[in-house]
Amino acid sequence: MTSDLLAAYDEQLRREGEIGRADDVREHGPLLWAVFDHGGFVTYRDLGGAEGDAVDSLVEATVAHFRDDTDVASFEWKTRGHDLPADLGERLEAHGLVPEPRETVMVGEAALLAVDVEVPPGVVVRRIEPGPGAAADVARMLEAQESVFGTGRGPSVDSSLAELEAGSSELWIAEVDGRVVSGGRLTPVVGTAFAGIWGGSTLPELRGRGIYRALVAARARSALERGIRLIHSDCTDMSRPILERSGLVAVTTTTPYVWTR
Structure with a gap:
């Protein structure tokens, strides 16, 4: 049951499911960059197997977009515990992003x-x-x-x-x-x-x-x-x-x- 619920969550609630009310959306590889009135947001279903330098490139491009192409004060990259690669959080921190407290995703x-x-x-x-x-x-x-x-x-x-x-x-x-x-x-x-x-x-x-x-x-x-x-x-x-x-x-x-x- 848990695996079915997780599959439904990934399929229905990520990417477009998270940004339906955004003011602006841009696509960059597997990522969607969204702008809301309260800030920016990064969503994706998965990173398409990207690792190492390829992940760094995605993060660098994301920071550059929100820094240079928008006027948001902040943006959020929302990771999930089952996302790959396993060192995604470390790579985000290396590019200046700060983790907030971890929460649990509940479905039912x-x-x-x-x-x-x-x-x-x-x-x-x-x-x-x-x-x-x-x-x-x-x-x-x-x-x-x-x-x-x-x-x-x-x-x-x-x-x-x-x-x-x-x-x-x-x-x-x-x-x-x-x-x-x-x-x-x-x-x-x-x-x-x-x-x-x-x-x-x-x-x-x-x-x-x-x-x-x-x-x-x-x-x-x-x-x-x-x-x-x-x-x-x-x-x-x-x-x-x-x-x-x-x-x-x-x-x-x-x-x-x-x-x-």
């Missing part, structure tokens, strides 16, 4: 996540709907996420609102007395059986109370209503046990390598 059936979850009194889980209050809701959600993740490379309020209004992502929040304490996205991947769940950044003082699980369950139910069968997520060591208990499977790991101007 949406139906396994769509369960009833009891949350403490006063916690409200809801979907942000387009309308007059959406901008304020999105701003509060992103502020909460940035306070937890702190990368500074997340989407902007404007781009998030554009996704919301276009229907390309659903934005969900959990509130306590009007304060956003957790938030996350459900992002269907057009042309695939997948949707991604991103975020779930519960504030530290409110963890361990079922809020993250409730936010996941709400998004999974919505995915099923859309006819989506599979869920994927890059998760931290904190959220991985919750998703595993729900039946999702760890198929690989992912480590972002980031170049900053």
Whole structure:
């Protein structure tokens, strides 16, 4: 089962599956270079057997492209644990890219996540709907996420609102007395059986109370209503046990390598 899920992940979610909302995309050998409003991104299904100097050439060309041909402040080369060559990370670092914490790629059936979850009194889980209050809701959600993740490379309020209004992502929040304490996205991947769940950044003082699980369950139910069968997520060591208990499977790991101007 794990090998089938990994094959589906590689086939459906890499390359075009990762950059459907990019502002600009260029192809270079096995790589796709994408530019979003929050920075650059490198995706590929595999490196076509490239090793040694050939890998160095791909990395050098990528750095030169984002440095000289774009105005992005940074770009991310997202590696996976099963990628070859095995020394790819070392070669990226040698060209000035810095690794961020490794996360686990989880994949599984949406139906396994769509369960009833009891949350403490006063916690409200809801979907942000387009309308007059959406901008304020999105701003509060992103502020909460940035306070937890702190990368500074997340989407902007404007781009998030554009996704919301276009229907390309659903934005969900959990509130306590009007304060956003957790938030996350459900992002269907057009042309695939997948949707991604991103975020779930519960504030530290409110963890361990079922809020993250409730936010996941709400998004999974919505995915099923859309006819989506599979869920994927890059998760931290904190959220991985919750998703595993729900039946999702760890198929690989992912480590972002980031170049900053």
